[in-house]
Amino acid sequence: MNKNLRVLMLAGVALALLSSVGCNKLRARDQLNKGVQSYKNSKYEEAINHFQQAVELDPSLLNARMYLATAYAQQYIPGADSPDNNRMAEQAIEQYNKVLEANPSRDQRVNAAKGVAYLYLNMRKFDEAKKYYRMASAVDPNDPEPYYSVGVIDWTASYQPRMEARAKLGLKPEENLNPKDKEQKKVCIELKQKNTPAIQEGIESLNKAIQLRPDYDDAMAYMNLMYREKADVECDDLATRAEDLKTADHWVDQTLLTKKAKAEKQPGQQGITADQSK
Template sequence: MENSNAMKKSLRVLVVVAIAAAMLSAAGCNKLRARDQLNKGVQSYKNSKYEEAIDHFQQAVSLDPGLLNARLYLATAFAQQYIPGADTPDNNKMAEQAIDQYKEVLKRDPKNINSVKGIAYLYLQMKRFDDAKAYYRKATELDPNDPEPYYSVAVIDWTQSYQPRMEERAKLGLKPEEPLKDKKVCTALSAKNSTYIQDGITALNKA
């Protein structure tokens, strides 16, 4: 009886070991296949075959979700397909897919500055200015000596203060180059834009 129980235990151990070995082998194979897809994707990307590259990178990510280079390349390939200024569902989807992949990288590597700046740039091009500023500020936290994010914040602040001025000129029937003389409008704009202006000056001083 004791021998029988011992044999059963031994068999169970062998089965567990065999399953574990099979799983490790499969995982190892998937990682190799993922790297192969990554390499193929890089070649397609270099040849400007972005849709083909995206397919390879997606397969690489599917095979090995932790392969950050594949996610970065996938995000970059999506971003490459995005056309700034073209406000269409398909075009915006490209940007969103790129942002999603950059965010997946940040879940695994919160200090990946390329992902942070990639998201910031896409939000800027999509005119999601507050989101863009938030990520450019994250970039300044990761690398305080990089002047680019500070300049980008200042540009966004200038844009956010410029648009209301143009809107008020249009309401008053003024040309873009004509000065605003309505004191009430000027006071309202000054109050509305003072935060942007001060924030922009602060960013430039840090650049």
């Protein structure tokens, strides 16, 4: 009798637990739906509150965690270096990483990795940003955007130190580093050694982005910039410098042609008709 009673009691407890879990999942989805509505109405703080409740009620609800991370990211202001602003980015990164640590879908994994990468990019933590962009590319190698973003990071990483070095030498924007000047040649050699890996990776990444999206005019624009970076550190190899500048000009032309072709495809864009030409 006592044994049967214990079995019934355990069954009752199990049923109550299952019922509680089921209720929590339903309540979590309700909070998720409310959060989505708040998010769509740009009420991000309200949305964050709903998404927080959703993940507390059901930690396995990855859509809620993705939305929570995205809502935090929306509150982050790039370039505003304040404790509160940085905390918002860190909270977004934390939630994105929790998605990555779970068993997310392919799209969730890609979007979470890109979300973290974008935040690190704007926080100027370039190595971390590239790490997560590469993670996204590993999951979806046909997405051109992570390759483009790595190219942008590589350009930034090579451009800034070069411009700082040029400023110290008192060079004008249109002046190249002169290999006949001892100090300029020394700086040029140092920059070439430091920047060449980023320049090469940047060109390769941007090429990959353009291969995947042939009308990627933003990537073409950065190809122009990358080849100008390469040209300026060719030092005493003037022939290669000239070839790099020629290639850079080619990418300027390609960018303009691509933008023009896109504009012509936009709705409302029409060619000249017979009547208009009279």
